[in-house]
Structures are given as structure tokens and as C-alpha cells.
Amino acid sequence: MRLFRGVALLALASAASGSISQFGDPDARAKALLKQMTLDEKLAMVRGYQGHYVGNIVGNERLGIPPVNMNDGPQGFRDNASPGTSTAWPSGLTMAATWSVDAVRSWGEGMGKEFYAKGANVQLGPGLCLARIPRNGRNFEYLSGEDPFLGYTLVQPAITGIQNQNVVANAKHYILNNQETNRGSVSELADETTRFTMYYPPFAGAVAADVGSVMCSYNKINGVWSCENPETLGHDLKAVIGFKGYVMSDWGATHSTSIMAGLDVEMPGNGFMNVAAIKAGLAAGNITNAAIDDSIFRILRAMYSVGVMDAPSGTWNSSNIKKNVTTEASVVLARQLAAKATVLLKNDMNILPLDRTKTIAFIGFASDNAIVHGGGSGSVVPSYISTPLAAAHHAGIDVTYHDGINISSAAAAAAAADYAVVFVGTLSHEGGDRASLSLNDGCDGCKFTDQDKLVSQVAAAQTKTVVVASVPGAILFPWANEVQGILTNFMPGQQAGNAIIDVLFGDVNPSAKLPLTFPNKENETQLSPAQWPGLPDPTNPTYANYSEGQLVGYRYYEAHGIQFTTGFPFGHGLSYTTFEYTLSGAPQVSDTHVTFEVTVKNTGSRPGAEVVQAYVIFPESKMTIGTIQLKAFEKTKEIQSLESVTVGLAIQREQFLQAWCHKWVNVPGQFKLRIGSSSRDIRLSASFIL
Numbered sequence: 068m069r070l071f072r073g074v075a076l077l078a079l080a081s082a083a084s085g086s087i088s089q090f091g092d093p094d095a096r097a098k099a100l101l102k103q104m105t106l107d108e109k110l111a112m113v114r115g116y117q118g119h120y121v122g123n124i125v126g127n128e129r130l131g132i133p134p135v136n137m138n139d140g141p142q143g144f145r146d147n148a149s150p151g152t153s154t155a156w157p158s159g160l161t162m163a164a165t166w167s168v169d170a171v172r173s174w175g176e177g178m179g180k181e182f183y184a185k186g187a188n189v190q191l192g193p194g195l196c197l198a199r200i201p202r203n204g205r206n207f208e209y210l211s212g213e214d215p216f217l218g219y220t221l222v223q224p225a226i227t228g229i230q231n232q233n234v235v236a237n238a239k240h241y242i243l244n245n246q247e248t249n250r251g252s253v254s255e256l257a258d259e260t261t262r263f264t265m266y267y268p269p270f271a272g273a274v275a276a277d278v279g280s281v282m283c284s285y286n287k288i289n290g291v292w293s294c295e296n297p298e299t300l301g302h303d304l305k306a307v308i309g310f311k312g313y314v315m316s317d318w319g320a321t322h323s324t325s326i327m328a329g330l331d332v333e334m335p336g337n338g339f340m341n342v343a344a345i346k347a348g349l350a351a352g353n354i355t356n357a358a359i360d361d362s363i364f365r366i367l368r369a370m371y372s373v374g375v376m377d378a379p380s381g382t383w384n385s386s387n388i389k390k391n392v393t394t395e396a397s398v399v400l401a402r403q404l405a406a407k408a409t410v411l412l413k414n415d416m417n418i419l420p421l422d423r424t425k426t427i428a429f430i431g432f433a434s435d436n437a438i439v440h441g442g443g444s445g446s447v448v449p450s451y452i453s454t455p456l457a458a459a460h461h462a463g464i465d466v467t468y469h470d471g472i473n474i475s476s477a478a479a480a481a482a483a484a485d486y487a488v489v490f491v492g493t494l495s496h497e498g499g500d501r502a503s504l505s506l507n508d509g510c511d512g513c514k515f516t517d518q519d520k521l522v523s524q525v526a527a528a529q530t531k532t533v534v535v536a537s538v539p540g541a542i543l544f545p546w547a548n549e550v551q552g553i554l555t556n557f558m559p560g561q562q563a564g565n566a567i568i569d570v571l572f573g574d575v576n577p578s579a580k581l582p583l584t585f586p587n588k589e590n591e592t593q594l595s596p597a598q599w600p601g602l603p604d605p606t607n608p609t610y611a612n613y614s615e616g617q618l619v620g621y622r623y624y625e626a627h628g629i630q631f632t633t634g635f636p637f638g639h640g641l642s643y644t645t646f647e648y649t650l651s652g653a654p655q656v657s658d659t660h661v662t663f664e665v666t667v668k669n670t671g672s673r674p675g676a677e678v679v680q681a682y683v684i685f686p687e688s689k690m691t692i693g694t695i696q697l698k699a700f701e702k703t704k705e706i707q708s709l710e711s712v713t714v715g716l717a718i719q720r721e722q723f724l725q726a727w728c729h730k731w732v733n734v735p736g737q738f739k740l741r742i743g744s745s746s747r748d749i750r751l752s753a754s755f756i757l
């Protein structure tokens with residue numbers, strides 16, 4: 068079947084509203100219930116507390132409103148009280164590497180089911196910030212990678228997947244929480260165009276999927292706290308983007324009784340959104356009853372929309388939190404998703420897939436200590452972790468193991484085998500940015516040995532060396548030209564080992580693509596201290612200036628013509644087969660979309676899937692940048708050897724082929740279309756005039 072992206076999204080939206088309609092009209096039901104509430108009953112809901120779950124809002128027995136039970140995080144249910152009772156799924160960034168709407172939907176469904184079974188009706192995820200800063204400690208959580216359109220597209224199936232399980236999703240952290248350094252004080256200086264063009268689209272995608280809640284962030288925006296910012300909350304998010312759900316603060320990110328600015332719920336306390344403060348505001352005329360009603364309406368609407376209100380009694384009972392909700396099915400799915408998210412960066416001499424009858428040396432601490440997740444509220448403690456070493460043994464593959472601590476003996480072990488696979492990796496965590504992009508920074512295990520030196524010396528001893536890197540975002544591979552094969556599986560979750568064995572030995576043919584650029588060197592985009600981590604100011608702790616505007620990630624690399632020597636471009640990812648592209652005719656322009664069809668032929672000998680990426684260069688204008696920008700993509704089905712499939716792609720004209728100048732405006736002229744297998748592997752060119 069051919070599906071135009073635009074049409075596919077429409078289908079998605081109606082699927083979402085189809086499931087919503089089984090719970091009646093959420094607006095009408097929320098309005099009717101709101102009418103029955105007293106002021107005190109309403110005020111009990113504009114603040115939360117930390118109870119059995121990470122966050123809670125009291126229920127209302129008189130009116131039959133269940134409690135709101137919120138829990139972290141964006142890659143599975145975080146249960147520190149009963150560890151090992153939920154699945155550690157691949158992280159948000161890892162899922163972004165699939166470039167697959169279907170994979171992301173099943174990820175959302177898998178997580179949502181576990182939240183439901185734990186009695187939680189709000190999942191504090193997905194995370195959607197853009198990887199503006201390669202060293203940002205939370206990049207691993209974020210589904211957008213470094214591209215707003217990638218985030219816009221992938222967030223929709225994530226939200227639908229979660230919310231179809233009667234669990235309200237939460238799009239976070241709105242907005243510009245793009246660094247962890249000074250996150251609780253930094254003021255992010257970004258103009259309207261930069262916000263609408265680069266940072267809002269993933270949240271607009273969440274809104275398009277009718278996300279029930281949004282979390283405002285710790286930082287300030289242009290000098291005003293995110294959770295009391297009338298411009299970004301009340302105006303941009305609610306009035307312009309059209310968000311219908313409720314805004315909750317990040318934990319401790321409320322600084323005032325900000326209901327009039329667009330904050331609906333203070334989490335997790337009542338320091339500011341308490342009864343006394345709101346009643347005083349009402350008496351003084353600073354707060355209106357209409358604003359309170361709007362906040363409560365938004366919370367109730369979200370609960371009605373996804374079926375929280377109609378769940379069988381006992382569903383939201385906090386005793387459910389103790390249940391072990393991980394299932395065989397989730398573990399199987401987590402394995403498939405982690406394999407689908409594994410990016411093949413390099414495969415010289417077709418060293419991969421490996422021949423299991425040869426002698427293979429697994430080297431490096433990460434062979435036996437799989438790196439699963441980053442740290443902080445996004446981490447999940449699984450019941451078990453599949454390590455590469457255990458998974459190989461389980462699959463009946465005979466490998467030797469060397470922990471890599473003594474580098475020369477590791478090199479000797481590599482030389483003694485037919486192939487060496489070096490497992491390297493590092494971590495990052497919430498609350499801090501990475502000290503560098505080196506593999507040697509970020510985790511205890513990384514300190515056992517100099518991982519870069521280990522790879523180089525193993526590669527010097529063994530030509531047939533492959534590296535598997537588990538990383539929380541962009542990373543430096545100074546040895547990239549010394550090894551024959553490189554795979555990255557980002558933060559793969561608890562099925563790390565099984566999934567990588569599936570890929571290494573060819574049971575799964577890789578089809579993932581980088582959701583962000585892997586640089587050649589540290590700070591390659593030349594961020595000045597004023598841009599990151601920001602400069603101190605006497606009146607306002609730190610300012611981080613978004614003076615690069617839209618030149619984030621690959622847009623910067625394009626604008627500066629940077630070539631890749633040891634790094635890898637955005638969108639890059641190889642397969643064990645090869646693909647040939649043909650454009651079927653000229654792009655067609657309608658009032659709403661530009662559409663085109665691309666035929667992809669599998670010219671190799673193995674079945675494989677490809678991601679067709681369509682980039683656009685806007686006509687020259689003061690409002691646009693001159694670089695390519697991702698505007699459509701489609702992952703094919705698995706194509707058989709010598710088979711061709713035709714995929715239809717559609718770019719929505721509104722927003723995606725417009726520029727922001729206080730509103731979306733047309734940019735008349737010739738648009739160039741660049742279609743390819745990565746941002747630097749462009750196979751086809753065309754143009755259209757708007």
C-alpha cells in the first residue's frame with residue numbers, strides 16, 4: 068500500500084479520535100462535571116503532591132473523579148520502591164533512530180500498558196527537547212533528536228500509543244530546557260522565530276495527537292520562568308498551537324501563583340497554587356474564576372479523552388503500583404525495538420554481519436555490563452539485563468571475552484581470534500551536562516580503561532574489528548578510520564544484549580538512521596560560552612543566547628560545509644543490503660501539500676528496509692535559512708532482494724513550507740527538493756514553485 072505521509076498522519080489522527088469517541092465527547096463531559104464542582108473542589112486540583120506515585124492529584128469521591136497518578140518516565144515505568152517490576156524500554160532518542168512511526172507507536176503502547184497496569188494514569192513522557200547542545204545530559208531521553216520535523220512526526224504515534232492505553236501522556240520539558248547546566252536558573256534567550264521554527268514543532272506534533280498534558284520546564288525564557296511565562300504558555304502553546312490539555316510544572320519549577328499565565332497544576336507541592344493564594348488573588352481581582360475553570364476543564368478533559376474516567380473501579384488504586392507488570396510480550400517487543408534502533412555507521416568490506424562459525428573475541432567492559440539507560444528520572448530498573456556476552460552464549464555463539472582493562476592483553480586476545488568486537492559506551496544523566504563527548508567521560512565503567520585507546524590498539528592488532536557503542540547522544544569516534552565496522556545502539560534498554568546479537572549476526576538487517584549528528588571533534592558547531600552554558604549576569608543568574616537561530620545540528624554543518632572525517636552526518640545509517648532511488652515524475656503541488664513518489668529498489672541480496680528522507684531548501688529570503696531541512700520521510704516495509712516499492716511522501720504546505728514572521732507566512736519562489744538516504748547521501752533532486 069502507498070501512503071502519503073500527510074494522509075498517513077490524518078489516518079493517525081482519526082484513529083486517535085476514533086478511540087476517544089468511545090468515551091463520548093470529552094469537552095461536553097468535562098464541562099458538565101465542572102458545573103457541579105465547588106470552588107474548593109476545583110482548587111484541590113490545581114496542585115499535586117508526592118504520594119505513592121512520583122506525582123498525585125487528589126481524587127474527588129463526591130463526584131467520582133479518580134486520583135491523578137503520575138509517574139516517570141519517558142522510557143518506562145520508574146519504580147524505585149519495587150525495582151524489577153517494569154520493562155526498561157529503549158530510550159526516546161534511541162527510538163528516534165528508528166525513524167519509524169510504527170515502531171514508535173508500539174513503543175508507546177508497550178509503555179502505556181505497563182503504566183495502566185501499575186495504576187498510573189499519567190506517563191511523564193515523552194521527552195521532546197531538541198538536541199541543541201550535543202553534551203546535554205538529557206539528550207538520550209528526547210524523541211526529537213536534533214530535528215523539529217523528526218520530533219513532530221515521531222511524537223504523534225508515541226502519544227497515540229500511550230493514550231490508547233487509557234493513560235494521559237505528558238510532553239516535556241516545555242520549553243527550551245536544552246541544557247542541564249544551571250537548568251534551574253538559566254534564562255534561555257530565543258526569539259519567536261527560533262522558537263516556532265525549531266523548538267515548538269515537536270510539541271505541536273504532541274498537540275496534533277491531542278496530548279493530555281504538558282510539563283513546563285525549570286529554566287527561564289527571555290528572563291521569565293517557564294512555568295509563569297504568559298507568552299510561551301498562554302499565548303504560544305494554548306492560543307497559537309491550540310493545546311487543549313493542562314500544563315503541570317516540572318517538580319519544583321513553580322515560582323508564583325501562575326494560573327493567569329497559563330500554568331494549570333503546580334507539582335508536586337502547593338507552595339504557590341494553594342487555596343489561600345488563589346482566594347487572595349480572586350479577592351484582589353488578579354485571578355479570575357474563568358481561569359480556574361479553564362484549568363480544571365483541561366484536567367478533566369484529558370481524563371475523559373483517554374478513558375481515565377471510564378476505567379473499571381480499582382484501576383487507579385495505588386496498591387497496583389506493587390504489581391510486576393513486565394511481561395514476556397513487552398520484553399520481546401523491547402528486543403525488537405532496540406534492534407530496529409541500532410544504527411550501522413560503517414561496514415567496510417562487508418565485515419558485518421559476522422559469521423558465527425568463526426572465532427570471535429568480545430572485548431570491553433560493556434560486553435558483560437550492558438549500558439541500558441541514562442540516569443535520573445528517565446531511568447528504569449529492569450528485572451534483568453541481557454548483556455551481549457550472555458546473549459551470544461544463549462544464541463549458541465561461541466565467543467571469547469576480555470574486559471579490556473589491560474589493553475595489550477586485550478589486543479592479543481583480538482589478534483588470536485578471527486574477529487574482534489569491542490563493546491564501548493558511556494552514560495549521561497539528568498541534572499548535568501556531559502563533561503565532554505569522549506567515551507571516557509560519563510560512567511564508572513568508562514574509567515576502567517581508556518576506551519578510545521582500547522579500540523585503536525585492538526584495531527592495530529586485528530584488521531577485522533567492529534565496535535558497538537552504547538551512547539547517550541553524540542559521541543566522538545577518533546578511531547573511526549581504524550576499524551572496519553561501527554554500530555551504535557544508543558540507550559537500548561534491558562534487551563541490549565539480545566538485540567545487538569540479532570544485528571551483529573544478521574538476524575536483523577539494520578535500518579536505523581542517526582537522529583543527530585556525530586561530530587568530528589569537540590564543539591564543532593563553535594558554541595561560544597554565551598550560547599552554552601551561558602554567561603552570568605548580575606540581575607539574572609545566567610543567560611544562554613540562541614544566537615545561532617536555526618543553525619542547529621546538521622543545519623550548521625551544511626551552512627559551514629563541514630566534511631565528515633571521523634564523524635557521521637544526520638540521517639546516516641547503512642544496511643546489509645543496498646538501495647537504488649528513482650523519482651516517479653515531478654512533485655505535485657496542491658493547495659495543501661506538495662507530494663511526490665520515490666521508488667526504492669533493493670539492489671542487494673538480503674531483505675531490508677530503507678528510510679527515504681526528503682530535505683527542502685527554501686527560496687532565498689530574509690525569513691529563511693539557505694540549508695537543507697528535513698520535511699518528509701518514510702520508512703519502507705522490508706523490501707526483498709531485487710524488489711522495488713514506491714513510497715508516497717507529502718509535505719504539508721502550512722507551517723512546513725512556510726516561515727514564521729509573527730505568524731506562518733508564505734515564502735514565494737522555487738523550493739529545491741533533495742531526496743536521499745541521509746542528509747549527506749542525496750540521491751535525487753527536484754524542485755517546485757509555490
Ligand code: BGC
Nearest residue numbers: 121139191239240317318444
Ligand atoms: C524532571 C522531570 C520528572 C520529574 C519527576 C524532574 O526533576 O525534570 O522530567 O518527570 O522530576 O520525577
